[in-house]
Amino acid sequence: MPDIIKLLPDNIANQIAAGEVIQRPASAVKELLENAIDAGATEINLIVADAGKSLIQVIDNGKGMSETDARMCFERHATSKIKNIDDLFHIKTMGFRGEALASIAAVAQVELKTKKEEETTGTYIEIENSVVIKQEPVAMQKGTSIAMKNLFFNVPARRNFLKSNASELRHIVDEFIRVSMAFPDLFFSLTSNGQQLFHLDKGTLKQRIIQLLGNTYSSKLVSVQENTDYMNIYGFVGKPETAKKTRGDQYFFVNNRFIKSPYLHHAMMGAFDEMIGKDSFPMYVLFIDLDPSQIDINVHPTKQEIKFEDEKIVYAFIQSAVKHALAQFSITPTLDFELDASIQQLDAINKPFTEEKKAATTSSSLYQTFTQKNQAHLIERKSELKHWKEFYEPETKPGSESQKPEIDPYKSEEEKPFQSLITQIQKPEAEHFLQLHNTYIVLQNDKGFMVIHQQNAHERVLYEKFITAIAGKHIAVQQSLFPATIDLVPQDAVLLNELLPDLKFLGYQIEPFGNNSFVVQGTPADIEQGNEKVIIERVLEQYKHFSSDLKFNQREKLLRSLAWQQSVKAGTALTEKEMKVLIEDLFACNAPNITPNGKPTYTEFKKNEMDKMFGR
CATH class of the missing domain: 3.30.565.10 (Histidine kinase-like ATPase, C-terminal domain)
Structure with a gap:
């Protein structure tokens, strides 16, 4: 030849x-x-x-x-x-x-x-x-x-x-x-x-995906297959429950060539709209086959970025194909178009709206309040609506505290404990604190009051604790009575091997067990045992979230990842003792006002500014 x-x-x-x-x-x-x-x-x-x-x-x-x-x-x-x-x-x-x-x-x-x-x-x-x-x-x-x-x-x-x-x-x-x-x-x-x-x-492609990305996807893949005269789309997407907080399992291939495309990724996020969180990323492995003359792959040295002749068509096809696949497998939410029989019996449905009823409605104070002022939130004091709260307030006996003149009868019951708490707290070191929505901690200071975000505050506390540990003061290790075994995909196993020395400083005693497996022999003494596998997997995911930011070195990424993972999350109820310890630890930090990632840990409300708001 x-x-x-x-x-x-x-x-x-x-x-x-x-x-x-x-x-x-x-x-x-x-x-x-x-x-x-x-x-x-x-x-x-x-x-x-x-x-x-x-x-x-x-x-x-x-x-x-x-x-x-x-x-x-x-x-x-x-x-x-x-x-x-x-x-x-x-x-x-x-x-x-x-x-x-x-x-x-x-x-x-x-x-x-x-x-x-x-x-x-x-x-x-x-x-x-x-x-x-x-x-x-x-x-x-x-x-x-x-x-x-x-x-x-x-x-x-x-x-x-x-x-x-x-x-x-x-x-x-x-x-x-x-x-x-x-x-x-x-x-x-x-x-x-x-x-x-x-x-x-x-x-098959499904077998290859499971081999590469792990057995967790074995029963959680949805097939995508759409063929048209212009292009073919095929592959798999993960069910909504497989979505992660960090990128990693997103793959686009055009004519069998891996590409990176934020534009097409946006199409995928649109297909999963309202099925996953806004900060989550779906798993997908999608192949696009189309005429090579419709694309230009000679636009990037690594050939990972390409140009489409008509990228809007590709965008629409991808989003439509994925939505269709999710709907076929009953993944998308369904709408119930059957009418409730009880609704059909209401007067507003089965009786005509006469001119007399229309005149009576338009002459009412409620109708005029909403229409004349052109704003639904305005309720004038002179209307009969000013006593609307009395309908919901429980009846009280004569002589009770609620009838004392110094108490505003229109103040809701929920506001009273807050008001009494504010009068008790004189400084951040007070013994009593108020938790709102299981997320915010409220306490009074000399100039007003401050609201602390519990997760942001805990992230700062943990981060400075880890900084001290890395500097030489190791965190105490609690040996596991029943060591947990963790099986990882090869790329995560490589990453964990890289992090083992620093994790040891931070109280995690982890040993390789061969074939991408690890044994957790010990965890930090102040961490509840039993969820070691979840913690390690989430730390790896969060660590990879920082991998694209070149200003962070390996150790810094790990410290921030652990601080985020171990911090008390929003929605967690705290006792007064826990709130007190958290606040004391926060204000003992070198930088108590921000998280390691720059988010505020608290905000202050000054009394003189609040007085101005209320015309005082």
Whole structure:
């Protein structure tokens, strides 16, 4: 067969974006996996060591390359997938720029072994710093094995910018998931430092999703399938109860290529409107198939952002398809159009509204009060409505306190305890406090009164407590009588391994148990035992919420995540003793007025300002 890889002409190469920059090991993993898929492989094995810093190797059983192609593939802009500039707008392959291997060879030591099925021997090439060191025949099976070693060995400054091994491995796992999820009919495996993290057998898309995202979705996936002449949409969305407070399990694929699109994500949020909280994110894995000429994927170096020719149509199709799927599975709320028989018997329904009734209604004081002033909330004192509260107040006996002249007869019963409490409290250190809506704590100070948000206040208290613990004063650990076992998906297991040293400072004694499992041997002494699994899972979710904010380091993210997770939530009833301890701890903090995230912990109401409000 003739050689198929040719060097692009300069005029075409100049119209393609600048070379693929290998920013981190995960960038190389993405390109090598995509090349293996384009080679027609059915089995792809990814092997990494030291989070890709010392080794990234991809072994596939694809069609392989000839000796000439093996040399040519490392040239800049050399590709078998583009012949002219129009091909850029009809891309059907994963990799297409002809820059990945050239970029990899420029910053790593590369060993390539490849063999075509019809050839007797394969080709072995060793490249270092873009220079071919060795080339010789090699005996091997059909396919390609490419290994890149010592990433950035010749660019020490860039190597110093790499994160910790655990952090870089998480990025590799993310790229592996995105590629392997798009091709459930292929076998994938990921091995890190000799330990296999993923072993993904060929199967259906649903099986692949469960393999990658966890068994919790096994019975909570809703199928989405809509075919039109313009585009096809298929995949799965999670039921509303699977929605999480943080992003992570949201995947869009266009022609099997993972993309990021806030615009399409907004369409998904609209489809789940009123079924999940405004601060929650639904799980979805959706594939969009449409004519490659309708999209432009050459707008971003990582090809994760694309342009649609008519994105409004795609938006509408996605939202409609997901709503239809949820409705088919009886997920969406239903409306009951049957009329209540008792309502039909009311006079307002079965009797005519005569002119006499209309005149009587319009002449009433209530009607005039609402219409003449053009505001429904205004009730004039001179109308007969001024005594409306008397209808609801209980009848009192003569001589009772409620008939004393100094008490306002129109003050509601709920206001009286509050008023008496305010007169008792003289300063924040008072013995009595008032909790409103199981969320706010009210207390009087010298200039008026303040309202404290209990969760925000507790977050500040816990955060400064954790700061002290990290500085050296460890939090006491309570050993678990029955240690809890936690099973995590591989990417979360990698993250937890990274956080174990800091968690130990904070009172969590957690040990790896093999195969993405962990055993919680102890928890902080002041935390109730029994929900260790929930706490750890929520901390990981909250931690990932901060991962996109570069101004936070790893430890800071963990402290803020734990403070949010362990803080007493709004809606929790507190005793007076608990409120007192919380307030004392709050005002003992270095910054008692704000949470770690900048939200206010309390607000003050000054007496002179309140006097002005009431004209005093």
